[in-house]
Amino acid sequence: MDSMWAVTLFVITTFGSGVAVVVLLLILGPTQYNPYRPGLIQEQSQQDGGTFTALKNEGKDSYGRFSQGRNTTKKLNSETTVQVVVLGDIGRSPRMQYHAKSLVEQGVRVQLVGYQESDLLPELVQHPLLQVVPLSPPPRFLRDGPLPFVVKGPLKALHQAWDLYQALAYRTPATKFMLVQNPPAVPVLAVAQMVCFQRNTRLVVDWHNYGWSILALKLGKSHPLVFISRIYESVFSRGADAHLTVTDAMARDVATRVSVRPRALHDRPAAAFRPISPAERSEALAYLEPSSQYAADLLKGSWKLLVSSTSWTADEDFSVLLHALVEYSAGKKSVSKLPNLLVIITGKGPQKEHYLREIAKLNQDRKLEHVVIQTAWLSMKDYAQLLASADLGVCLHQSSSGLDLPMKIVDMFGAGLPVLAWSKYESFGELVKEGQNGRGFESAEALQQLLVELLAQDGSQLRALKEGAVQESHRRWNDEWDAVAGVLFGVHSEKALK
Template sequence: MIDSIINVAFCVSSLLTVLILLLPSQYDPRPPSSGEGSSRPKTSVQILVLGDIGHSPRMQYHALSIAKSGGKVVIIGYTESDPHPDLISHPNISIVPIQPPPAFLQTKSKLLFLIYGPLKVLFQVVCLWRCLAYTAPPSRWLLVQNPPSIPSLAVASLSCFLRQTRLVIDWHNFGYSILALKLGSTHPLVRLSLTYEKLLCKYAFAHFCVTDAMRSVLQRDFQLQAPILPLHDRPASHFSPIPDPCGAHRIFETAARSKRYEFEGNTQVLVSSTSWTPDEDFSVLIEALLQYSKLASSNPNLPEILAIITGKGPQKEMYLQKIASLHSAGKLKKVTIRTAWLSMSDYAKLLASASLGVSLHTSSSGVDLPMKVVDMFGAGLPVVGWSRFKAWPELVTEGVNGMGFGSADGLSKHLVELFADSKKLETLRAGAQKESTRRWDDEWNPIAGKLLGLT
C-alpha cells in the first residue's frame, strides 16, 4: 500500500516537474543590462491572424505602423499569399507561419462540417499553441484578429496569462455571425459560439473595433469593461489616385495571367473585389449587368463595360461557369466580365485607373465595413455598394463619394445613371479623391499608437 502511494506521488511530482519545465517563458519588462546587445525596442507585439496574412491588410498595416514607430513585431498566421513587400523587408518585423489544416478537413457540407469542424479546431489549437507560446518570443502585447474567434481567443488568452502579455482584440466582425451564415442563426453551435465569444473577450486588456456601431454592440450586448476604441480602416500609402485615370487608352496588367486588357477610352471599367463567399452575393452584380446589357444594346449613349473581378473564394468556380454560359449565350452585350488575381501593387494601379468600384459586402452583423471600399477611396475611386446595414453611413456619404443599393435593380439603375452622365460620375470621383486624403497613420497613431505606448 505504502509502495503504491509512493509510486503515485513520484508520478505526480514528475508530471508537475515536466509541466513546469515546459511552461512558456514570460515577458520580461526589465530593460537589458549593459553589454546585452542592441537597444531594446519601444515595445514588442505579437499579431495573430488565423487566416492568410497576405489577405489581412488591416493586420499588416498594424504591423507596419508598430515597426515604423520603433516597436518589434512578430506576425503569426498562414502564408498562403505574398504579404506586403514592406512587411518582409522591415528589420523590426518577423513572420511565424502557422501550419494549415489538412485539406480533407475543409468541407462545404453542413453534415461533414459538424464532424470535421471539431477536428480542425483541435488541429488549430495545437498549431496555435506552439506558435504563440514557444516559437514566437514573449512580447508585451498580443493583438489578435477577430473573427475567427474559435480557437483564437481561447489559445491567445491562455498564452497571455502564462507569458504576462496584454491581450488586445481587433474586432473586424463577430465570429458567431459568420458561423450563422453557414449553419443558420438558431443553430446550437451558433449560440455556443456567441457564448464563447462573449466569455473569452472579457479577458482582453483593450479592444479595437472598425466602427462606432460595433463599439455600441460590444458595450451593450457583450458588456465589456475594458476600453473599446473605434479604429476605422483607412487606406495605406500604396493606394493613391493617379492623374488622368480616364484617359483614352488604358492598360491593366494581370500578373497572375500575364495578360493585358486593352480597350478604347469610351469603355467604362468596373472593379469589384470579392471573397466569393455567401456574405457577398455575386449574383446581384451578374443580374445588374444583365439588365444593363439589355438597356445598352438599344441605347447607343450607354458605353461598354469591362468588369474586372479580383479575389479568391469557395464560390468562385460556380460563378465562373455561370458567367461563361451567359457570354456563350450572348446575353452580356456591351458587357465583358473578367477575373484576375493581382499583386498588391497591380491591384492598387487597377483601382486608381478604373471608372467605378462595386462592393457586394452585405455584413453578417450589420456593424462591420468592407475594407475593399477603403482601398477604393484610397485610390480616389468612387463606389457603389450594398448599403442595407447599419454601419454603411460611417464609410460612404451618399451622393458625395458613393451610392448605395439594396437590389440588383438598384445597382443597374446606378450604372445607367452614372455611365450615361459623366458629370455625376466625376462628382463622385471628386468626393472619393477628397476621401483619399484620410490615411491609416492619421487614424492609427492617436488611438493604437497611444495605447501601445508608441506615440
C-alpha cells in the first residue's frame, strides 16, 4: 500500500492531479471479467448435499451443462455469468425473476441485484447458482419525508447510485453479462454503463417502459426534469451491447429514439399460473382467505369473482373500477338476474390507503350493496390459485408510453382467466384479442356495460372468452425466452434456432 501511494505521489508531481486520478481509478478500480477464466464451482459429494447434488435435483438442463464442463480437478465450469439488476423490489419484479430462473435452469451463474422486500419465486430460493445481492433502501426521510420531489428525487438518486455502484463493482465478482431493467433509468443506466466499462462486461437493457414517461405522470410532460430524463435515457442506453423490449411496438419506438436494434421478448406466464379443474377451484375458493366466506355462493353461481391486481400507482386509475361497480350495484336493483360480485384487489403501493378510504365512504353511503370489495397481499402460489378460481380479471393499467403491456394480464391468461382491460394504448392488441380472450374499455361506463353484458346473459360470451384465455395459457415463458434471450446469452436449446 505504501508503494501505491508513492507511485501516486510521483504521478501527481510529474504529470498533474488529473492523470493521478485516472491512475488511482485503475489501481483501486473493480476487477474485470476474464473470458479465459470461467467461474468454477467445487464439486461436492452426494453425502454432503452440496452444489453438485443440488444441480442434479434441478433437472437435466442445469446438470447436463455442468456435466459437460467438469474438469479433472472436480470443479464445474460456468462459462456464462449474468448480473440481473432491478432497482426495485425483486419479489415484485416477476419478469426479471423469470430471466434469472431461465438462466439458472441453463446452468448459468446469476447475481440477482435489487431490494429484498418480498418473497422470491420458490424455484429461486436457495438455488445453488443464484446469489441475491441486496441493496440498501434510501433513508426514510428520502422516501416518506416532507421534502418536495424536486429536492428529494435527486438526493434519492445519489444515494441509489452510490449503493448500486458498490454492489455491482465491488461486492460481486465480474460477470460476462449485465441485464438491467429499465425503468427506472435514473441512476441505473449511467451506473451500469460505468461498471460494464470498468469490468469488461456486456450490457443488456430490458425495456419495460420509459422512465421519462412515468415521471411525466407525476410532474407533467412539460416539466424540465422530464425533458432531462428523456435525454438522459436516450444517451445512456445507446452504449448497451443489446436491447430487449416487452412489445413489438416498443421495439420499433426504441429503435427510432435510441438508434439501436432491440428484440421483442413478450412476457409469458410462469409455470405457477395454469388453469385448474372444478375440483381444484372448489378447494381453492374454500382455502383462500379473501374468498372462503363466499365460496358456496361462488360455486353456485349466485356470486361472481372479479380479481384486479395492482401496484396502486398513478398509471392505474382505480376510480374507473369503483365508478363502474357503483353503477353495477345500482343496476342490480332493476335487473335481478345480475349476480352479486366479490371483487378482490391484490397488491401494495402508495395510493392504496387513498382508495381504501374511498371504498369505505362508498360502503358507508350504501352505494355498493351488491358488491363486496376486499384487498389482499398473497404469496405467488395463492395468487396463482386466486386467478385460476376467478370468473373475470380486471386490469386498469394505463400505459404511460402507450408501448408496454402489464404483466398482470399475462398472469391472468396463464391461469386461463379472461380479462377486461383498459385498452387506450398502441400495444394493447399484442396481448388481448378483442372478443377472443378479453374485452377492452376506455371509460367507467364502458366497463360497467361489459360487466352487465357478460354476467347478465346466459354466460355464453363469458364461456367463449374463457376458452380463448385457456388457449392463450399454452404460450409459455421458457419457449419465448429461449428463442430470444437464450440466443443472446448463448445458452439456448437447438430448437431455438429452427
